[in-house]
Amino acid sequence: MSNQNESKELIEAFKEEVKKKLPIWLKTQVTELKDFLDELEDHIWDKATELAEGKEPDIVHVREAIKSMGTPRQIAKEFRTRGTPKFYITEELWPPYYKSLIFACVFILFVNMLTMGIKLAQPGAVVGSIVGQAFEGTFAGFAYAIVGITLVFVQLSYHGFLPEDFKKLTEVQDKKKEKTREKRKRTPRTRSVIPSTGSYLFEGIMGFVMGGVLGLYPFGDINFLAEHMPALPGWLKYVGLVMIVSGVIRFSQALIGKHVRLQQLFLSLGIIPMCFNLALLLQLHFNEYIIRKGFIYLFPTADVYTIIYALVIVFSILSVVGMLGEIRKIAQLELKGFEPKETKFEKLMNNH
Amino acid sequence: MFRNIKTYRPEALIESERFRSYVESFESELLRGISTISALAIIQRHPQEGVYGYQLLKELEQETQRTLVIEEGTLYPILRKLERDGLLISEKKESSGRPRKYYKLTEEGNKLYHHMMGFFSKLLEAIAPLMEIEIKLPEKKYVYCPNCANKIPQSEDIRFCNICGLNIEGLAK
Numbered sequence: 001m002s003n004q005n006e007s008k009e010l011i012e013a014f015k016e017e018v019k020k021k022l023p024i025w026l027k028t029q030v031t032e033l034k035d036f037l038d039e040l041e042d043h044i045w046d047k048a049t050e051l052a053e054g055k056e057p058d059i060v061h062v063r064e065a066i067k068s069m070g071t072p073r074q075i076a077k078e079f080r081t082r083g084t085p086k087f088y089i090t091e092e093l094w095p096p097y098y099k100s101l102i103f104a105c106v107f108i109l110f111v112n113m114l115t116m117g118i119k120l121a122q123p124g125a126v127v128g129s130i131v132g133q134a135f136e137g138t139f140a141g142f143a144y145a146i147v148g149i150t151l152v153f154v155q156l157s158y159h160g161f162l163p164e165d166f167k168k169l170t171e172v173q174d175k176k177k178e179k180t181r182e183k184r185k186r187t188p189r190t191r192s193v194i195p196s197t198g199s200y201l202f203e204g205i206m207g208f209v210m211g212g213v214l215g216l217y218p219f220g221d222i223n224f225l226a227e228h229m230p231a232l233p234g235w236l237k238y239v240g241l242v243m244i245v246s247g248v249i250r251f252s253q254a255l256i257g258k259h260v261r262l263q264q265l266f267l268s269l270g271i272i273p274m275c276f277n278l279a280l281l282l283q284l285h286f287n288e289y290i291i292r293k294g295f296i297y298l299f300p301t302a303d304v305y306t307i308i309y310a311l312v313i314v315f316s317i318l319s320v321v322g323m324l325g326e327i328r329k330i331a332q333l334e335l336k337g338f339e340p341k342e343t344k345f346e347k348l349m350n351n352h
Numbered sequence: 353m354f355r356n357i358k359t360y361r362p363e364a365l366i367e368s369e370r371f372r373s374y375v376e377s378f379e380s381e382l383l384r385g386i387s388t389i390s391a392l393a394i395i396q397r398h399p400q401e402g403v404y405g406y407q408l409l410k411e412l413e414q415e416t417q418r419t420l421v422i423e424e425g426t427l428y429p430i431l432r433k434l435e436r437d438g439l440l441i442s443e444k445k446e447s448s449g450r451p452r453k454y455y456k457l458t459e460e461g462n463k464l465y466h467h468m469m470g471f472f473s474k475l476l477e478a479i480a481p482l483m484e485i486e487i488k489l490p491e492k493k494y495v496y497c498p499n500c501a502n503k504i505p506q507s508e509d510i511r512f513c514n515i516c517g518l519n520i521e522g523l524a525k
Contacts, residue, residue, distance in 0.1 A: 018425070032432075039405060039428055039453055046406040046450075047424070070423030078429030 007048070007062040011041055014066050021076035023159035044069065079160055089150075090157040097153045099334050102264065104149060106330050108141035109268055110323060117275035121282030194263060194329050200254035207247020214240030228297050231289035239280055246273045258338040264330045271323050278319045285312040387422050388430055389472055390415075392465045395440065395455055402443060402454030405431065431455055439464055467515045470496050470503030495523050 015037045019027070026033055047065035048057035057065075069075065089097055116134035119125055195203075214236045225232055249270045256262045284290055285308060295304045360367045366375065394411045395403050403411070405427055412420060422430075434440045439461030442453050457465060473489055474496055480487040489496065495504045500516040511521045 035453070036428060036432065038451075040425060042404075042450055042452060043406050043424060043428075068423075069425035072425075074423055075425035075429065078426045 003058050004056075006059045007057065010059065010062055010066065011044055014044070014069075014072070015041060018072040018075050021072045023076070023079050023161065024156075025159060025161045026079055040069065040075075088154045088157065090162075092162050093153055093157050096163055097149065100149050100153070101146060102334055103331065104145040105142055106264075106268055106327055108145060109138055110271055110327055112138040112141065113271050113275035114278070114320070114323070117278035118282065120276070120279035121286055123286050194253075194267070194333065197254045197257060200250045204247045204249075204251030204254055207243045207245075207250060211240040211243030211245075211247055214243065225294070228294035229289065229291055231287055232291060232294075235280065235283060235287075235290045238276075242273045242276045242280065245276075246270065249273070260333050260337050264333055267326050267330050267333075270326050274319060274323050274326070278316055281312055281315050281319060285309055383420070383422070385472075386420065387427075388434070389465075389468050390420055391427065391430060392434070392439070392457070392461070392468070395457055396462065396465055399456065402456040404447070404452040404454050408455070434461070463514050466504070467500060467502045470494075471501040473503065474501040495520060498523070 018040065019033070019037060022033070026036070044062065044065045045057070047068060048061040049055075051057065051061040051064055112134045115137075116130055119130045119134075120127060194200075249266055253263060253266045253270075256266065284292075292304060292308055295302075295308070366372050390412055391408060394408050394415070397403075397411075409422065409424055409427060412422070431440065431442075435442055435455070438458060440455045441458050442455050444451050445454050446452070473487075477487045477489055493506055495506055496502070497504065497513040497516060497518055497520060499518040500513060502513050502515040504510055504513065504520065511519065513520050
């Protein structure tokens with residue numbers, strides 16, 4: 001192998017070693033990475049040429065020049081000094097870490113509750129066992145998500161990843177996008193992420209009243225219902241119970257006010273009665289003794305089966321949309337929060 | 353500082369792994385900021401054509417009589433960080449048959465450089481008595497902003513500090 005080739009090979013090996021040690025965020029920026037490695041190579045050739053006193057450098061000079069560069073680990077370490085240490089995750093990565101945990105947990109809760117709702121609607125479903133499985137699944141999912149996400153963020157912190165690097169990864173070189181972002185910056189933040197306290201109070205009270213009424217079942221004396229819809233009282237009692245639980249959650253939300261984390265918690269809890277609602281809706285289709293028999297008796301010529309089936313499908317979709325709406329509110333609260341309240345101290349400071 | 357010494361006498365304190373790593377980590381922490389300021393000082397001397405990495409290191413070595421020694425490869429991450437932070441801009445130019453990356457200070461970088469220099473100079477002046485050394489700042493040539501220590505040339509007719517906005521009229525001698 002010629003001297004020149006040997007030198008080139010050595011430099012390439014050095015560059016490869018540096019590249020291996022570099023943090024992920026730099027490796028993902030292909031142009032910058034190449035540019036950086038080329039710059040190191042130029043430096044080595046400059047140094048080697050100087051060591052060779054202006055003549056063609058040989059392998060000994062190149063080796064010496066590489067030595068003066070510092071080890072690949074030392075070079076890569078300079079890129080890893082980004083970020084302020086805070087436990088094992090850098091301070092800069094805590095907000096995306098929190099957000100990822102919240103989104104993952106809400107998603108796991110949603111999937112488990114939705115599955116529970118559908119299982120509960122099946123004929124002969126064992127409620128206790130299904131609910132138990134759903135909660136077990138939810139907590140196991142939480143545990144996996146927390147461990148997994150934490151490990152990822154610890155690793156990202158170790159590599160000196162900063163939140164802006166996430167943006168760079170997804171950044172499309174499109175000026176339109178830039179303009180949209182600028183526009184968004186200029187647009188004042190809309191703060192009405194969740195309904196007002198009054199609205200929640202109203203929903204809470206309505207939940208108590210309607211749920212109480214259904215729970216008491218004041219239609220017991222109607223012979224027709226007892227004869228043709230024998231499962232209706234039990235079904236209505238469950239609906240009433242779910243309404244009361246929803247009412248308690250809404251009432252709590254009204255009392256909590258503008259506390260982001262607690263609002264997010266109760267919005268998540270709100271998904272649970274919604275799933276029971278879905279299960280109860282599906283029961284209307286699966287259990288003919290709730291309403292179908294009665295309606296067939298009342299309207300013998302109508303296609304009651306199809307009408308109820310279609311209505312159940314429509315309301316089930318609306319129910320799932322409602323659940324997704326709650327998830328959207330949780331996400332919006334995380335991204336936008338509430339309008340910060342000016343403290344007495346800040347007011348006094350601003351007045352001066 | 354100890355990088356040129358291969359072996360130490362056994363009784364030397366630095367032979368102890370514990371103390372050597374302490375000294376090394378202390379030096380590297382202290383040098384991090386100083387290397388940045390010194391690199392900026394060299395770059396600032398080349399406002400038109402800029403300076404490339406190897407040239408910068410050579411000038412730094414000469415100016416500091418080889419006292420401030422940066423591991424050569426570690427200079428480039430520093431330069432890239434400064435570029436990402438908007439203090440430097442770079443341009444690729446051919447020189448001696450090789451494409452080189454020339455670094456120049458941006459307008460903001462120039463302002464921040466003067467602030468960093470002023471802050472560091474005032475800091476040295478303040479701690480000088482603790483170290484039993486004397487530091488004489490060129491106060492005939494520069495005004496140091498009393499609020500942020502920004503270093504402002506006396507020759508420039510500046511009424512407000514371009515870093516913190518303090519009214520410095522009347523401070524010039």
